[in-house]
Amino acid sequence: MEEHVSRRRWPLVVLTSSPFHGHMTPTLQLATALHAKGFPIAIAHSNLNPPNPSNHPSDFTFLPLSDNNLSTIEKYASFTDFISALNQNCKASFKEHLTRLIMSQGNKSIVVIFDNVMHFARIVAVDMNIPAIVFRSTSAAYFPAFLARLQIRQQGRFLEEDFAMQEIVPNYHPLRYKDLPFSTSPVEEWKQLVSNFSQQAHPSAIIWNTIKFLEHESLTQIHNHLQVPVFAIGPLHKIKPSSYVSSHQVDTSCITWLDKQPPKSVVYISFGSLATMDAKVLTEMAWGLAKSNQRFLWALRPGLVCGLEWLELLPEGFVGETRERGLIVKWAPQKDVLAHFAVGGFWSHCGWNSCLESISSGVVMICQPFSVDQGVNARYMSYVWKIGLELEQVEREEIRRMIKRVMVDEEGEEMRVRVNGMKEMVKEAVGNSGSSQESLEGLVNFILSR
Structure with a gap:
C-alpha cells in the first residue's frame, strides 16, 4: 500500500x-x-x-x-x-x-x-x-x-x-x-x-x-x-x-456452563440459520445423542422443524434423560463456543463459515449436510482433509457410534491431531x-x- x-x-x-x-x-x-x-x-x-x-x-x-x-x-x-x-x-x-x-x-x-x-x-x-x-x-x-x-x-x-x-x-x-x-x-x-x-x-x-x-x-x-x-x-x-452478526438472539450463558465441563468433553451441535428437517430426523438425532452418553451443547434453533417452536421439537423424555450432561439453547455464540477448551466435537450442517471456524479452532466435525455447498464441504472435511466424519444415515444407533468415534475412540484423537496442525497453518496464513x-x-x- x-x-x-x-x-x-x-x-x-x-x-x-x-x-x-x-x-x-x-x-x-x-x-x-x-x-x-x-x-x-x-x-x-x-x-x-x-x-x-x-x-x-x-x-x-x-x-x-x-x-x-x-x-x-x-x-x-x-x-x-x-x-x-x-x-x-x-x-x-x-x-x-x-x-x-x-x-x-x-x-x-x-x-x-x-x-x-x-x-x-x-x-x-x-x-x-x-x-x-x-x-x-x-x-x-x-x-x-x-x-x-x-x-x-x-x-x-x-x-x-x-x-x-x-x-x-x-x-x-x-x-x-x-x-x-x-x-x-x-x-x-x-x-x-x-x-x-x-x-x-x-x-x-x-x-x-x-x-x-x-x-x-x-x-x-x-x-x-x-x-x-x-x-x-x-x-x-x-x-x-x-x-x-446474527438475526437470532445469542445466549451467552452457555459459555459459563462450558467453563464447568472437562476439556474436549462436549459435543457442540448447530445446523445454522436456514436448515430445516422433519420431526422423525430430529427424533433419531436426539436419541442417538442420548445413547452416546456424551456431554453436549445443542443450539436448537426455533423453527428447525417447520411448525414447531422450540423444546416441543424434541421427543418426550429426552430433556429429562440428558439434563445432567447437556444444555440446550436457542442460539449460541459459535466462534466463542468452538474456541472453548471444553468442546471436543462439532456436529454441523457443514456450512462453509462453520467449517472454517471449526478448522481455525482445531475442532473435529460430524458432518450432516443438507443442501447447496454443504455436501461438497462435508466430502472434503471427511474424505480429503480427514478431520471429520460424514453422517450418511440419520439413524440413532449410527449417530451413537459416530459420536463415540469422534469423542472417545482413537480415530477421533487422530483427527484432532490433524485439525490442530491445520489450526496452526491457519494462524500462519492470517499472520504477517x-x-x-x-x-x-x-x-x-x-x-x-x-
Whole structure:
C-alpha cells in the first residue's frame, strides 16, 4: 500500500450484503478488513435481516435497498424463487444509490464488491461503467462442483435417474454424484439457477473466503477457468474480527456452563440459520445423542422443524434423560463456543463459515449436510482433509457410534491431531506475510488500480 496515497482519493468500496446470515457475516468482515486498510465503506442491504449499524465503524455508510417488503424465504416456493425476487426487487434502488454516490463523490471513484447471490449489483455496476468484483462465501471446491452439475444438466441428464449417486464424478475427484449441489432440485428450479449463474459470469476479479493451503487445487482450477485474479482472503473472521452478526438472539450463558465441563468433553451441535428437517430426523438425532452418553451443547434453533417452536421439537423424555450432561439453547455464540477448551466435537450442517471456524479452532466435525455447498464441504472435511466424519444415515444407533468415534475412540484423537496442525497453518496464513494477508494486500492494490 502506498503511504503517500491520500485517503481522500481512495475509491469508495460499496459492498452488497445478502440477507442470509452465512453470507452477510463474511461480507461485513471483509468490509471491516478493507476499512482497516483505508477504504471508505458503504454497505447496500435489503430490509430483510438488515445489519445493525451500531455494530460497525461509525463512518460506514449503510444503504437500505427498497425490496418491496421482501418476505422470508419460507414464503416462497423454492430457494431460487426467493433469489429471483431478491434480485428483481433490489436492482432499481441499488442503481439509485450508485447514481447519487457518483454525484456526491466528486472525482473519487467507486468499486462494487457484490455477494454472488446479489448478482443484480454486477449488472448495475457494469451498466454504469463501475468496476465489479464478486465475493464468494462458499468453499472454492464448490465452484468446480457447480460446473460439474451444470455440465450434467446441459447433457440433458438427471442425477438420481442416470447415475449411481455413490460413484465418483469423472474428472471431479473426490466428489461423488451425491455430493454435487442441488442434486435433487426440480428441473425448473435448476433452469432458474443456471440463469442466475449466467448473470454472475466474467467478473473482473473474485474474492474467496478461503485459504490457499486448504484449497490450492480448486483455486487453481478457478483461475484457469475464469482467467481473472482470485484473492483467497480467509478465514475472514481471523483476518479482521468484527462484531457478531446474527438475526437470532445469542445466549451467552452457555459459555459459563462450558467453563464447568472437562476439556474436549462436549459435543457442540448447530445446523445454522436456514436448515430445516422433519420431526422423525430430529427424533433419531436426539436419541442417538442420548445413547452416546456424551456431554453436549445443542443450539436448537426455533423453527428447525417447520411448525414447531422450540423444546416441543424434541421427543418426550429426552430433556429429562440428558439434563445432567447437556444444555440446550436457542442460539449460541459459535466462534466463542468452538474456541472453548471444553468442546471436543462439532456436529454441523457443514456450512462453509462453520467449517472454517471449526478448522481455525482445531475442532473435529460430524458432518450432516443438507443442501447447496454443504455436501461438497462435508466430502472434503471427511474424505480429503480427514478431520471429520460424514453422517450418511440419520439413524440413532449410527449417530451413537459416530459420536463415540469422534469423542472417545482413537480415530477421533487422530483427527484432532490433524485439525490442530491445520489450526496452526491457519494462524500462519492470517499472520504477517501469510498467504491470506498477501492476498488482502493484492486485493487492495487491485482496487486502487481500477
